[in-house]
Amino acid sequence: MNERSARRLACLAEALAERGSLHLAEAATLCGVSEMTIRRDLAAGDGELVLMGGHLVRAADPRYAPAYDLDDQRDRQAAAKRALCRRAAARVEEGDTLFIDCGTTLMPLVAELAGFRELTVVTYALNVANAVARHPGLRLVLLGGLYHPASQSFGDDDMARVVARLGINRAFLSAAGVHPRHGLSCFHFHEVAPKRAAIGAADERILVADATKLGVIRPARFAELEEIDLLVSDAEPSRLPRGVASLAPA
Known part of the structure; x- marks a missing residue:
């Protein structure tokens, strides 16, 4: 992962600590990049941040739970x-x-x-x-x-x-x-x-x-x-x- 990707993921992790979740479009706007770039950052990351139903959440967040069935x-x-x-x-x-x-x-x-x-x-x-x-x-x-x-x-x-x-x-x-x-x-x-x-x-x-x-x-x-x-x-x-x-x- 390059330095810019790491900075974006750190920025998103900080935002999620306050807000709980971010729509993918909001995450892209926050970082000033495209949604595809955010997806690439997540794929290159360590799994700390994940996409769930088009929204970005922290995998370790206690609010994150297995899907309801x-x-x-x-x-x-x-x-x-x-x-x-x-x-x-x-x-x-x-x-x-x-x-x-x-x-x-x-x-x-x-x-x-x-x-x-x-x-x-x-x-x-x-x-x-x-x-x-x-x-x-x-x-x-x-x-x-x-x-x-x-x-x-x-x-x-x-x-x-x-x-x-x-x-x-x-x-x-x-x-x-x-x-x-x-x-x-x-x-x-x-x-x-x-x-x-x-x-x-x-x-x-x-x-x-x-x-x-x-x-x-x-x-x-x-x-x-x-x-x-x-x-x-x-x-x-x-x-x-x-x-x-x-x-x-x-």
Whole structure:
């Protein structure tokens, strides 16, 4: 590796120590070179910095974790997720348009909606869409794009604009990490755009997260805690973030 490459990698490592992740385009701009040059620098480096979903992260960063796989997560905290979704569903009113996030946390929510006759569900998650399609009283809006098998969800650059055009009463959001300083995060960077769009479009933003997600940081940060109107969690009240309205264990 030449000296200029080493200086660029050192600069990027310093930036990542503060910010956690950098989009490849941001890294190139910061160093005043092309994205291809950054890729070459990484290939010549010692593996300290890696690309993950188009974003640069430090391999040793505690926020960096093996990729989330929906099938692996399906049975984890299953009873807690059902109980949380039952409480979250109490917020729903007939005639609502709901955004339902991807992952396994919110899957039980669809079953809680079965008794409604005038609901519209917006989602980018295939597993959620399949569940909604089985209920004739629920109207489905499936956001498309490139399919990501690990999370059974879609990603597209235009998705945020599509969501912004919809009238959403309530956005039900999931997160792999809920941290008092670092906010809400997930494993996959393609999920950030639809999550951000739903937060911006919805009248009420509801985060459903079991206790294992609290205090955790994942690679793709998508919101501040203050952007959430209500946190539904089974964590003890002493562990819940301050300043955020919460539904604690009954």
